[in-house]
Amino acid sequence: MGLGLVVGVTYALYSWSAHRxxxxxxxxxxxxxxxxxxxPTRIxxxxxxxxxxxxxAVAAVLTVLVVGExxxxxxxxxxxxxxxxxxxLALAPSGREAEPRAVPDVAAAP
Structure with missing residues (x-):
């Protein structure tokens, strides 16, 4: 629910910024x-x-709590x-692999 509120606030900020x-x-x-x-540059x-x-889903819950829907x-x-x-999704492993190791450039070696 907390992240959903963040989504709502960021959407409002997005709309306000675009309007300005x-x-x-x-x-x-x-x-x-x-x-x-x-x-996308931040997350x-x-x-x-x-x-x-x-x-x-958060909007639906808020309409129940705030408006009485x-x-x-x-x-x-x-x-x-x-x-x-x-x-x-929150509990699943990220699936990210470790950073790939640098492969030495054999062609550039003396």
Whole structure:
């Protein structure tokens, strides 16, 4: 849930920043592209995708808590499935291998 709130806040910041740029005369596509382009330089693509996919579940829970919306059981089942998937992803090994060792350049050797 915490990461979902981060997603919501960052989306709001993204929208606000793009709006400010457009208000200063920057074209719509350029403003949105430049702001959106900052994200991948800070986090991995898999993390970005995971956070993006968690957003709707967090939004649904917030509508229940803040607005008093009532969700049907199938919606809660879907939210539980998303939560379980995120838990599995969080606990899974990263799969990253150690840095490859430098191979000496035999052709350049004296």
């Amino acid at each position: 740029l457009m208000g200063r005369g920057v074209g719509r596509a350029a403003a949105m592209g430049s702001v959106f382009g900052l994200g 991995s693509p898999s993390t970005a995708t995971t956070l993006t996919l968690a957003g709707p 009532r969700l049907p059981p199938i919606a809660w089942l879907g939210i539980a499935g998303i939560g379980l998937s995120l838990l599995i």
